[in-house]
Amino acid sequence: MPYRLAEQLEWNLGDPDDPGTLFSHARSLALDEREEFPAALCAVLDQFGLYEFYIPTAHGGRLADYEQLVQLVRTVARRDLTVAIAHGKTYLGAVCVWVDGSAEQRRRLGAAIASRLPVCLALTESAHGSDLLAGDVVAEPAADEAAGHLVSGEKWLINNATRGSLLSVLCRTDPAGGPRGHSVLLVDKRDLPAGTYRHLDKVRTHGIRGADISGIAFDRAPVPAGAVVGEVGHGLETVLKSLQLTRTMCAALSLGAADHALALGLDFAAQRRLYGRSLIDLPQARRTLAESAADVLAGEALALVAARTVQTAPAELSVVAAVTKYLVPTRTEAVITALTGLLGARAFLKDVHAGGRFQKVDRDHRIVGLFDGNTLVNLNSLISQFSTLVRAHRRGTGDVAGAAAAFRLTAPLPPVALERLSLLARHGSGVPAALPGCLALLRDAAARNPAVEPALRAAERLPAVMDEVHAEMAGLLDARTEVPPAAFETARRFTLCFAAVACVGLWTHSHLDAEAGATGPLWRDALWLRAALARLLTALGLPDAADPEALDGVLDAARALHAERRLVSLLPLALRPATPVQDGPDRPGVRAHAHAAGGAS
Amino acid sequence: MTGGQEARTAARVAELNAAFGDPGDPVNPVGHDRLLEADEAGELSAAGEKLLDAFGLNAEFVPTALGGRLERVDSLARVLREVFRRDVALGLGYGVTSFMAAVNVWTGGDERQRTRLAEILLGGGRVSVAYHELAHGNDFLRNEFEARVQPDGSFLLHGAKQVVNNAGRADAWLLFSRTDPAPGPRSHSVLMVERAEVAPERLTVLPRYGTVGVRGCLLSGLDFDRAPVPGRALVGELGHGADLALRSFQLTRSALPGMALGAADTALRTVVSFARGRRLYQRTVDAIPQARATLGDAFLDLLISDCLCLAGTRSVHLLPDEASVYASAVKYLVPALLQGAMHDLSIVLGARFYLRQGEFGIFQKHLRDLPVLSLGHAGAAACQATIIPQLPRLARRSWFRGEAAPGALFDPRGDLPETPFGRLALTGDRDGLSASLVAAADTAPDGSPQEAAVRALARQLTGELRLIQQESLALPPQDRTALASPAAFALADRYAVLLAGAAVLGVWRRAGDRGDDPFLADPAWAAAALHRLVRRLGRRPADLPAGCVGRVQEELLRRHAERRSFDLYDTALAG
Amino acid sequence: MIDTSTGSTPQPAFDPAPRQPTAESLARWLVQHVAAYTRLSADAIDRTAPLTGYGLDSVAALSLCGDIEDEFDLAVEPTVAWDHPTVEALVAYLLDALGPRPETA
Numbered sequence A: 001m002p003y004r005l006a007e008q009l010e011w012n013l014g015d016p017d018d019p020g021t022l023f024s025h026a027r028s029l030a031l032d033e034r035e036e037f038p039a040a041l042c043a044v045l046d047q048f049g050l051y052e053f054y055i056p057t058a059h060g061g062r063l064a065d066y067e068q069l070v071q072l073v074r075t076v077a078r079r080d081l082t083v084a085i086a087h088g089k090t091y092l093g094a095v096c097v098w099v100d101g102s103a104e105q106r107r108r109l110g111a112a113i114a115s116r117l118p119v120c121l122a123l124t125e126s127a128h129g130s131d132l133l134a135g136d137v138v139a140e141p142a143a144d145e146a147a148g149h150l151v152s153g154e155k156w157l158i159n160n161a162t163r164g165s166l167l168s169v170l171c172r173t174d175p176a177g178g179p180r181g182h183s184v185l186l187v188d189k190r191d192l193p194a195g196t197y198r199h200l201d202k203v204r205t206h207g208i209r210g211a212d213i214s215g216i217a218f219d220r221a222p223v224p225a226g227a228v229v230g231e232v233g234h235g236l237e238t239v240l241k242s243l244q245l246t247r248t249m250c251a252a253l254s255l256g257a258a259d260h261a262l263a264l265g266l267d268f269a270a271q272r273r274l275y276g277r278s279l280i281d282l283p284q285a286r287r288t289l290a291e292s293a294a295d296v297l298a299g300e301a302l303a304l305v306a307a308r309t310v311q312t313a314p315a316e317l318s319v320v321a322a323v324t325k326y327l328v329p330t331r332t333e334a335v336i337t338a339l340t341g342l343l344g345a346r347a348f349l350k351d352v353h354a355g356g357r358f359q360k361v362d363r364d365h366r367i368v369g370l371f372d373g374n375t376l377v378n379l380n381s382l383i384s385q386f387s388t389l390v391r392a393h394r395r396g397t398g399d400v401a402g403a404a405a406a407f408r409l410t411a412p413l414p415p416v417a418l419e420r421l422s423l424l425a426r427h428g429s430g431v432p433a434a435l436p437g438c439l440a441l442l443r444d445a446a447a448r449n450p451a452v453e454p455a456l457r458a459a460e461r462l463p464a465v466m467d468e469v470h471a472e473m474a475g476l477l478d479a480r481t482e483v484p485p486a487a488f489e490t491a492r493r494f495t496l497c498f499a500a501v502a503c504v505g506l507w508t509h510s511h512l513d514a515e516a517g518a519t520g521p522l523w524r525d526a527l528w529l530r531a532a533l534a535r536l537l538t539a540l541g542l543p544d545a546a547d548p549e550a551l552d553g554v555l556d557a558a559r560a561l562h563a564e565r566r567l568v569s570l571l572p573l574a575l576r577p578a579t580p581v582q583d584g585p586d587r588p589g590v591r592a593h594a595h596a597a598g599g600a601s
Numbered sequence B: 001m002t003g004g005q006e007a008r009t010a011a012r013v014a015e016l017n018a019a020f021g022d023p024g025d026p027v028n029p030v031g032h033d034r035l036l037e038a039d040e041a042g043e044l045s046a047a048g049e050k051l052l053d054a055f056g057l058n059a060e061f062v063p064t065a066l067g068g069r070l071e072r073v074d075s076l077a078r079v080l081r082e083v084f085r086r087d088v089a090l091g092l093g094y095g096v097t098s099f100m101a102a103v104n105v106w107t108g109g110d111e112r113q114r115t116r117l118a119e120i121l122l123g124g125g126r127v128s129v130a131y132h133e134l135a136h137g138n139d140f141l142r143n144e145f146e147a148r149v150q151p152d153g154s155f156l157l158h159g160a161k162q163v164v165n166n167a168g169r170a171d172a173w174l175l176f177s178r179t180d181p182a183p184g185p186r187s188h189s190v191l192m193v194e195r196a197e198v199a200p201e202r203l204t205v206l207p208r209y210g211t212v213g214v215r216g217c218l219l220s221g222l223d224f225d226r227a228p229v230p231g232r233a234l235v236g237e238l239g240h241g242a243d244l245a246l247r248s249f250q251l252t253r254s255a256l257p258g259m260a261l262g263a264a265d266t267a268l269r270t271v272v273s274f275a276r277g278r279r280l281y282q283r284t285v286d287a288i289p290q291a292r293a294t295l296g297d298a299f300l301d302l303l304i305s306d307c308l309c310l311a312g313t314r315s316v317h318l319l320p321d322e323a324s325v326y327a328s329a330v331k332y333l334v335p336a337l338l339q340g341a342m343h344d345l346s347i348v349l350g351a352r353f354y355l356r357q358g359e360f361g362i363f364q365k366h367l368r369d370l371p372v373l374s375l376g377h378a379g380a381a382a383c384q385a386t387i388i389p390q391l392p393r394l395a396r397r398s399w400f401r402g403e404a405a406p407g408a409l410f411d412p413r414g415d416l417p418e419t420p421f422g423r424l425a426l427t428g429d430r431d432g433l434s435a436s437l438v439a440a441a442d443t444a445p446d447g448s449p450q451e452a453a454v455r456a457l458a459r460q461l462t463g464e465l466r467l468i469q470q471e472s473l474a475l476p477p478q479d480r481t482a483l484a485s486p487a488a489f490a491l492a493d494r495y496a497v498l499l500a501g502a503a504v505l506g507v508w509r510r511a512g513d514r515g516d517d518p519f520l521a522d523p524a525w526a527a528a529a530l531h532r533l534v535r536r537l538g539r540r541p542a543d544l545p546a547g548c549v550g551r552v553q554e555e556l557l558r559r560h561a562e563r564r565s566f567d568l569y570d571t572a573l574a575g
Numbered sequence C: 001m002i003d004t005s006t007g008s009t010p011q012p013a014f015d016p017a018p019r020q021p022t023a024e025s026l027a028r029w030l031v032q033h034v035a036a037y038t039r040l041s042a043d044a045i046d047r048t049a050p051l052t053g054y055g056l057d058s059v060a061a062l063s064l065c066g067d068i069e070d071e072f073d074l075a076v077e078p079t080v081a082w083d084h085p086t087v088e089a090l091v092a093y094l095l096d097a098l099g100p101r102p103e104t105a
């Protein structure tokens, strides 16, 4: 199963609560206070061979399964988002080449990453932010055209700009600009003559304080002809396709942060005594936790479906990625805010509860909604797809088989086919289109097991909401330049519907296998599905969508998993090996003193 | 001394503002750059403390009868807002802590204590308040810190108080202490203890706490080891500490959020500056309709908050036996509104929100500082828990029967009688604020489309009050304790939103009567504000008539351009 | 072909595409769409100016491909409006893609 390796990574990293572990919470907190780059922790990930999962198998690496990559990144993010972002950046930096690079570029980049060189993605400029086409960094043809390009200008707010060896840089190649006026160049700093580039200072940030957020200024830096990724002038296309992949991956960062925050909340509620009881026994506090757990599971469901869609329906990723990149970080932020209220003063104090980890998770996670296309940019991307989505809804088109394969967790994933990525999901998305089929399955399940009926009743509200939301979308088709705020609200509602269908799809296609596993209590009687639908339908403003019974059930199941040192997850992920490990040279945890090697196998 | 209150307050606001100077000036010792540096260093701005010494901020906390300048709670909030506008840490760490402590003495202290405390404060000294213990949080009846009553009436202080602002440098502490080992509300008393009265070897000041926000505040704790203090330290009656604390909370709960509004004002101002300067897609960000709408909504949140703060603080003077429930509503809802607005603004600010440096770096500081408002004093749940048990009584006795609050409750500049410290009640059975909502639904003008929209929204809120009434009458007894159901908490939330709507209506109508503030008298903002509140209740009201939203956005941009405050006072700001 | 009678979702009322498109009819059809998206009047659209100049940003321009597909039953790349960035260029492209047809205008 794709998550097994993530489990091994977790065990391999060792007990984070033990300050003797190299990758311990204590160390992460100390590095954050000092704003120090987590080099030693990145090295631990290198020892595990994580970088191999940033390279597709075709180019010498081990990336063949995007669901697996999500679980690996989530595992690191759960411990420390700074490290996940600092290390995972290489994947972001490389992805343009996997999408559109030449065979030679792929081979060379694969080799560079395999030799553990960091790579970064340089799109943003200080004055232009999201407006990629306004970029001023230029690549002019060198005098001798065969000699390639000369790159000039500044990229700023770039993760690993200073530490990275290679950069995918979006440059203007046509002075007139426009959608065909930019190109991605793979720049290898090691080949640049001295004086043709310099680094801009590290920027002090609110969260991920240790990360290398800096910039780079080029001054007629010569890059060889082979550096252009894809065709000259096709940079925007390459970037937008690549962002579909990275935006899907951002969900892993949010899931890791949510895992961490929820665990802190569960521990606190169990330990804290108020009014003569455990906090967990105060109904209001209990409700906050239960809602948080339900939201985390719904986010996980969507992220799983999205990650699998990369392989099952790549041509539809433009919809799925935008939905996921908007919804998962946003809902995770809301979970963290709710848990802040639960922890009270302890969310604010650094030394009192769990070393002040909560406030770090909160600060760190805020970057996820912000970079790689912020909240509004993702909603805007959906708004510009309204006409396709409305048409697809009317005709019932979309890759339903692809969606079903994404929903069925035990189905093997088809090989990665990035050449099938498309800027626009022409026929909409198979996820919404799969709703009628999923409802039929749910009806069958309810006929066999009456306990599933509440889930069915909730799910049966979806077709009407979908119609309503698509009707709103149809009324907004003329809103492509002066996008009114109402369009953003409609897009938000679309993402909630989408997530609800993804949940129904996942449960109906995967529950039979999952019920037998360690997370069976969440799956049986469609428990998590009920809770997730209640939360999503409530967010959609539907009356009487609450389901307190299901929330309570989810909380009980979550607490049981947490107590068994399993992740609160739809998947059976043990945070510790089943048999206690002996202390000794083979101990899997990477110890602070020993730097024990633990290669991935 | 009532005449001239407005002139006195306005003069002090202007004086403070001038003293703080231009926030954007890099050499201003209390400008944003230097305050960010102090924050990074975990220090309270020394220049800021000096400035406030010179201004004599402490006098704001001392009633005029005792030689200070404290006339009105709303004015106190308005003056302190100027400090919070610049730096929350300074507002809390220099001053408000002392006010939170002093209120206990003004409310329950004897003549000697009052005189002595006034003397300390007017002399520039600080007073700490130590109610809470980490182990018990909001459940302070379980506190363990003891003041053991000795046969001669003196006390032995024993135990620790954690997370106390200025504990290490205060001249006196207000200590919420257990004076009886038995459980229950009559086992606690408040003591005012001066540092000079405690033998140094009997007291350890605990190490400083690190925090994510208000990093300059000096939070530590006090650990007493059987320290004798004289019997005269007792404030009020023995065993009546819990009531005294709860009565004092009424003042602090309604006043603090109004102060913190200043921080949200700066945050909004920062983001408007960004939006007006940043160019994307060949236009400025403030021309993107979604961004513009977010800015306008944040302005509305500030106005709504200020209306509720105004009603809450003025009720202390005008409706003292109703103030308890309003104070909790203010403390519950205003931080939530302000933090929600900050979150939405952070999205507009984009990457700049994440940077601790540069022109917009002050935003993240306010974002980190502001939560102290809801986490550092009474938490949201604790405030809701104060409201819930009062709902059934109000539902039975007051709603749809009682008399509407006087228009003076909603007058930002109207004079008030002095603070009736002695008359604060623990609970009430009247609710003139809601009654004014019901009245507005019937009697507010509805000539223009915008006025009609206000009236329709007022009706919708009145309908909501009916639902709340029914549900409150049906609350099971268990819902009046800490075991209250989530539904009861939701009820308190909806009620607080209604009160905010009532306050908006009141302010709009009063401004219409007075005719001295054309913006506040315009139904446009009132309609937009009520619309926002009705949506917050999960309803989907009819679309606003044309012009409402535009009028609010226009006013926001005007005030930004002219550097005037985003609250009910439209104050001219330095810079 | 598209059955425009199905579905209850309201659609902006555009003239149906002509059966035998001509350069002029295609241009009119396109101008009508661009004008609607940008909330400009059809007269304001210069057929030789880049569409992005009207505020139709690069991402929004992608959705034109769906409209074309809908009207002409012709699958085009989403980037069609990037590669043929003016009304005139798009018309030329469409005429070509729709196959040689007699110019009857």
Ligand SMILES: Cc1cc2nc3c(=O)[nH]c(=O)nc-3n(C[C@H](O)[C@H](O)[C@H](O)COP(=O)(O)OP(=O)(O)OC[C@H]3O[C@@H](n4cnc5c(N)ncnc54)[C@H](O)[C@@H]3O)c2cc1C
Residues within 6 Å of the ligand: A272, A274, A279, A282, A284, A285, A341, A342, A343, A344, A345, A346, A348, A349, B097, B129, B130, B131, B132, B133, B134, B136, B137, B138, B139, B162, B163, B164, B165, B211, B214, B219, B372, B375, B376, B377, B378, B379, B380, B381, B382, B385, B481, B482, B483
């Ligand atoms: C920066 C800062 C400065 C401070 N300064 C001072 C100071 O100067 N003096 C001082 O005395 N204290 C001070 N404190 C302490 C602080 O006021 C208390 O810690 C806080 O008010 C309550 O405690 P708690 O946050 O531990 O919450 P807890 O009471 O432990 O609450 C935890 C959880 O219980 C829930 N809960 C609480 N009450 C109820 C209820 N009735 N029903 C249902 N759920 C409930 C809450 O929602 C929350 O989820 C300061 C704290 C901070 C962070």
Ligand SMILES: Cc1cc2nc3c(=O)[nH]c(=O)nc-3n(C[C@H](O)[C@H](O)[C@H](O)COP(=O)(O)OP(=O)(O)OC[C@H]3O[C@@H](n4cnc5c(N)ncnc54)[C@H](O)[C@@H]3O)c2cc1C
Residues within 6 Å of the ligand: A120, A121, A122, A123, A124, A128, A129, A130, A131, A157, A158, A159, A160, A205, A213, A367, A370, A371, A372, A373, A374, A375, A376, A377, A380, B278, B280, B285, B288, B290, B291, B347, B348, B349, B350, B351, B352, B354
């Ligand atoms: C810690 C950190 C690390 C980063 N790492 C990288 C990196 O490695 N590589 C890289 O290239 N960049 C990186 N960035 C930059 C990041 O991706 C940018 O923040 C992002 O591109 C958005 O730009 P902006 O924040 O400047 O906001 P702007 O684009 O200036 O946006 C300002 C406002 O306009 C709104 N807006 C923008 N477009 C629209 C629209 N279409 N519709 C409605 N509203 C809109 C935004 O939501 C926002 O409210 C990083 C940023 C940070 C803070």
